[in-house]
Amino acid sequence: MVAEIDFEKQNAGYNYVHEKRPRPNKDERRANQQKGSAKSAFSPQGKYNADQRKGEFSFDTIHGLKLKEVEYTVPPKKVREDRRAEFSGTREKEGVRSKFLKMLVKEHEAELVEKLSLTDRDLEGMRNGRCPPGLNVHHKQALHGGGKNEFSNFILTPLYPHDQWHHDIMDPQLAGIREGETRTIKIPYTDEMIYDPKKYGFTRENQPVKPNYTSCVNPAKYPNLYKAEHMGVAHRAKTVAPMYAEIDERRKQAEKQKQAQAAAMKAAANRGR
Known part of the structure; x- marks a missing residue:
């Protein structure tokens, strides 16, 4: 079963994310x-x-x-x-x-x-x-x-x-x-x-x-x-449109993956009968 993903959570994988500083190596990342x-x-x-x-x-x-x-x-x-x-x-x-x-x-x-x-x-x-x-x-x-x-x-x-x-x-x-x-x-x-x-x-x-x-x-x-x-509904709608487009695409891909996995599980179950 594919885990349900909330694609409209903040960031949603979009390019605009919290600023990250470089992390040169594994030890520093862990720290x-x-x-x-x-x-x-x-x-x-x-x-x-x-x-x-x-x-x-x-x-x-x-x-x-x-x-x-x-x-x-x-x-x-x-x-x-x-x-x-x-x-x-x-x-x-x-x-x-x-x-x-x-x-x-x-x-x-x-x-x-x-x-x-x-x-x-x-x-x-x-x-x-x-x-x-x-x-x-x-x-x-x-x-x-x-x-x-x-x-x-x-x-x-x-x-x-x-x-x-x-x-x-x-x-x-x-x-x-x-x-x-x-x-x-x-x-x-x-x-x-x-x-x-x-x-x-x-x-x-x-x-x-x-x-x-x-x-x-x-x-x-x-x-x-x-x-x-920066304020104004029209400005915000234009600014976040690419973010929502990516959210919608990710949701579409997740749904396809879920359907494909369900179909595969059904086929496997039929073979086992």
């Missing part, structure tokens, strides 16, 4: 995947300056999220895996991400359209628990740092600011952290659950400023869905 296990320290692949590592930034707000000082403790690997599974869900049990998306579209549909210009297909996908292409459900307090799978800890956001929050702000402060270790770091935080593109940019005391680092997140790798000038 990065373990992210602070008892055997290895978290080793982000970006290049960071001293200010980033110390959590000293020229701004107090990044893309609408205030920098907030928190205690970041790496839970045991099993706990992290269980919380990730709880978030993602399975065919047998719905994940918290799916429930969050359903809640958003049920209770905040007008805000989703106003802020993120979601299309009818985007909204219908959310009613079925699927994340719209080019967007991601972000944990404000990361699971890796003891965060919980609670709606108040989630924000639906475009991929580009999401990856900046992680790779430019949090990762440099966490380099070398191990399982069980606690650090006081600054994280981007808001009570909002939907990203506001009008707030894109860096500010200090509500005044625009430039970041005091060179970002390791390349905007050329991401769809233009995160600034105010």
Whole structure:
């Protein structure tokens, strides 16, 4: 039996994905995947300056999220895996991400359209628990740092600011952290659950400023869905059309594979009679 695949999950194999740094060898890949296990320290692949590592930034707000000082403790690997599974869900049990998306579209549909210009297909996908292409459900307090799978800890956001929050702000402060270790770091935080593109940019005391680092997140790798000038349902529909085309093609191929496998199993059963 072919496993059922949710092709409308965020990314869906499309070219626009979370920014990945080069991983030169197998050992480094394993270390990065373990992210602070008892055997290895978290080793982000970006290049960071001293200010980033110390959590000293020229701004107090990044893309609408205030920098907030928190205690970041790496839970045991099993706990992290269980919380990730709880978030993602399975065919047998719905994940918290799916429930969050359903809640958003049920209770905040007008805000989703106003802020993120979601299309009818985007909204219908959310009613079925699927994340719209080019967007991601972000944990404000990361699971890796003891965060919980609670709606108040989630924000639906475009991929580009999401990856900046992680790779430019949090990762440099966490380099070398191990399982069980606690650090006081600054994280981007808001009570909002939907990203506001009008707030894109860096500010200090509500005044625009430039970041005091060179970002390791390349905007050329991401769809233009995160600034105010990117908004509009027509623009979003045009931008995500290739993503949905790939989703539809992958679903078609999966259905063909499922039918072929079913036919083969039926033929094998008939031969055995």
